[in-house]
Amino acid sequence: MPEKIYDAIVVGSGITGGWAAKELTEKGLNTLVLEAGRSITPDVDYIEMVPVWQVRFRGLRDRKRLAEEQPIQRLGGGCDEWANKFFVSDKENPYTTEPDKPFLWIRGRQVGGRSITWGRQSYRLSELDLQANAREGIAVDWPIGYRDLAPWYDYVEDFIGVSGQAEGLAHLPDGKFLPPMPLNCAEELVKQAIARHFPGERLLTIGRAAVLTAKHRGRLACHYCGPCHRGCMTRSYFSSLNATLPAAEATGRLTLRPYSVVQNLIFDAKKRRISGVRIIDGQTLRALEFRAKVVFLCASALESTRILLNSATPEFPNGLANSSGELGRNLMDHTMGGGASGTLLGLEERRAIGNRPNGIYVPRFRNVKSKHSGFLRGYGFQGGAVHTNWRRGIEMSGFGADFKHMLRDPGPWRFTFYGFGECLPRRDNYVEIDKERVDAWGVPVLKIHCSWGENERAMLKDMAITAAEMLAAAGARDIEPFVENNPPGLTIHEMGTARMGNDPKTSVLNGYCQAHDAKNLFVTDGACMTSSGNQNPSLTYMALTSRACYYAVEQMKRGAL
Amino acid sequence: MERREAIRLLATAAILPVFPQKLVTLCRGVHAQLAPSAALRVLNADQDATVTAMAELIIPTTDTPGAKAARVNEFIDLMLAEWYPDEDRARFLAGLADVDARSRVAYGKNFVNCDERDQVAILTALDAEVSRLRESEKPSDLSSKTPPPTPSQKHFFHMLKHLTLIGYFTSEIGTPSEERHQFLDLYRPCAPLHGEPKAS
Structure with a gap:
């Protein structure tokens, strides 16, 4: 049987993965969404109506279990007695830091990702923010201005409300x-x-x-x-589960696969393209591969960067699409x-x-x-x-x-x-692969250096x-x-590590979140951010994702991808 | 694809046509985590009687039910059995024994056998100890979201009062009406303090 080739693979089903799924399927692409975590069924799993007297510890949280299973996740405000199931097990999902440089990485691995638990605050960046690096000579310039983003803010706001x-x-x-x-x-x-x-x-x-x-x-x-x-x-x-994923599903072109832990991307060095995605099935631990014409990484800033770092090749020994050496660098959080x-x-x-x-x-x-x-x-x-x-x-x-x-x-x-x-982008706030440790699926974990x-x-x-x-x-x-x-990390606005820029020598992505080193690879979550602004960032990620999808499909139509 | 059920999950994301007041009731039934068990696991019968009596003095039955009716003692037993570290549980039980020791010295009998007036005197003394400790402490550390407990917060009576207030005000009969308005389907930004709002 010939191997199925999807038009697009989207890694992640959270706030940006949902948007990529919606945009790409609505534009006619058969799209596979790979989600590392389990399915969520809103009618069963939503628990906002459960009153405090029906939870075991009356809102004081299951202290001993959290200390054992979620010692980091519990430090984020949302990890309460109702919603701790929407945050990862720290046992299954380790990462490391330097002893004197704590970084708290609060994560959700399920269909819907952290869009289920996000703070919902939605603010636009402005020219003041997008010109700041250029004006002050810090890091690199944003390759786009407010004019480029404004119509996509309109577009996203109109859909999400x-x-x-x-x-x-x-x-x-x-x-x-x-x-x-x-x-x-x-x-x-x-x-x-x-x-x-x-x-x-x-x-x-x-x-x-x-x-x-x-x-x-x-x-x-x-x-x-x-x-x-x-x-x-x-x-x-708004969450992907409440709005974008149902819209994608309505096209009939969405395939959503939970329990799909991405291990690495497969790079075809001759064609200069990503040819597929290798996953570990979260339940059977079997390795599987999926193929597509274009790949969108929407796994969250640090997960997307981790995938690229774990996708090193002889040509890219320090991480795929990392000819600039900036992959993993310039980590920010508000x-x-x-x-x-x-x-x-x-x-x-x-x-x-x-x-x-x-x-x-x-x-x-x-x-x-x-x-x-x-x-x-x-x-x-x-x-x-x-x-x-x-x-x-x-x-x-x-x-x-x-x-x-x-x-x-x-x-x-x-x-x-x-x-x-706002947090300034600094090269010495960075992530790398910790070669000593793997997660519950055997995927090497991140070591985070941030202060x-x-x-x-x-x-x-x-x-x-x-x-x-x-x-x-x-x-x-x-x-x-x-x-x-x-x-850092506790604000749960972690971003950067695969920044956009005009110059392939100093940035990982161009102004369309497209990798300088692999044309059919897009990274549209917080990893792409060149500076942080002080505004809650998710609205910007959604605008950047929908803009990148439009660009990718136009390029595909022209045969340029 | 090995798992087609992935697709099904979204099919349930139907949009509800109106605010589903009845669904709230249904869902609450489905998600109820447990019925309180009658058997206590930490407190023996005497300790339970003392806790029950003290909690009822902190939050007595008035025009509304009090701590006893809200079965605060069962909540406290659960917390001692499953929540607190061993040292906190030991401190609580020692504090409970100390209450009886005080009442025997002062009145020649255990706390539960004292007159209510004498019981109130013991609670007043304990409450004053906590207040004195609190007043001697520096302002709380605002640089941390989870500062370690202070000496006043480690006092037995602070623990008991804390657990009584939580156990009562989060119980089905004790939750204040203003917190019960969770599903009224309205927001009034500046309503009079008293007077029940109506569901829209």
Whole structure:
């Protein structure tokens, strides 16, 4: 029997793999999606409706089991008693670091990947971000500008549905928004105070979230239960499982194969092309090969780079498509956790009802209009106001009837600004293959070398100061500034390691996420990023993926691929 | 392809036409992880009686049920059996024995046999010990998401109160109404503090 040759293979079924599957199948390509993990059946596996009294440890999580099976994954906020099944086993998926340089790699291996548990915040990069490397002479220039991305942001937003408020900022471009979610009364108060005290510099807006506020392309509006990362039976937030994979399936041209752990790509040195993908079946441990005309790596930044590093050939001894030597280099993650909290008075008789799965956003204001002396680039704040609940009683004196009745009512409003900052690309933040270790499927693992630099640390300190300033302007009491000491990786925005660039000598991919060294290879997840911006990056990955798919299919039609 | 079931999984991703209030109930039934078991595994009958009595004093029955009705003692036993490290469990059980030692010194009998007034006096003293420890501590370490427990948090009575509040306020009868609104299918950003919202 002749070997089947697919038009395309997509590695990964998460936020970018889903987009590649949708775009390529809709453009007529018979597409095989290889997913390393298991199937997810939304009707069975989504558990957002399970109340706290029906989970064994009442939300305190299965401490001993997590310590044994998921000691790293548990450090990410979403790995709770409901949703820890959407994060990998650290036993099966090891990686190594230098002893004094921790890196936390939070992963999801299942159909849908981390798009099931992502934070859904969706912001555009701007010319300010895309020109930053060129302006400052750092790393290499982005090969594309905002003009190249804008129509693809439009295209992606129109499909996924992003609720948000247009603000007319050049450095945080507006998108095609569904109606914004409302600010609660305490957030409204802080918004007004910021507008009064920092006019023309800072503003507070509602988060731009890939959560529907109106029925959109057949999916229902949010029902405000809150914990999106446990799934959503109304498919109201965007994930590949909720939207792009069903669209791909509807074409009849999608083949989705779970339990397909990619070991390496096969490079045809004569034809200068990827000829196939070698996998280990996750259940039988059998090695299998699949063939296609074009291959999209959408496995997440570090997994895609790991596959390329594990695909070394005599010609590319340091990893496939690595003639530049930049593969694995320039690893970035956003810094997070500089900020401040404070108590807002005067709103004791008001409360918010329902759980809004979204918070506030303060767009970047450092190094926008004037240059800051302490660091390059900038950060944005997320967070918001919540009513403290009965948990405050744990650290209060008292017991008995009055204590109980006091705790039944919400406590004071507490407002938190939580910063997310840009990370500069540095060559000495890098990954390599650890030749000593393999994962549960026999695939060599990554050794990750990553630490924050001076610029990131300076920015974190500034976050605590500016957050406290805004709380003070709003009249908050008990203001607590903080600078968390979070290792890189924990923001789960890891990116870079196969950067785009104009020059094949200094970059792995061109402006279409196409490998300089192999024309039919595309890497469209976070690996392709040339710099990080400070915005949550998934929207950009989706825009880059759909743009790369369009380009690849056009090239195939012309016979150029 | 060896596994065609891969395709099937997406076929279930049908879009629900309206907010499925009935589905919520159905799904909750399917996913219920366990019925609480009546047999305790760590606490013996005497210890259980002391825990039950102390928890009920922390969260008593008033116009709504209290800790006893919410079976907080069973939750505490589960936590001691499956959650806490050995040293924390030992500290909790030692603290429990100390409660009886105090009541025998002060009132000549075990805690559960004391008058409620005397029981309250013992809890008041324990609560004050925790408060004094807390006040002597430096502000909590904000540089870590998971700072290690402080001396006040390691105190037996802090453990008991912590477990009682969690066990009560996350129980089916104790969860405050505002947290029960999980599936009202609405968001009101600035509602009056009191007054029940209506489902849309």
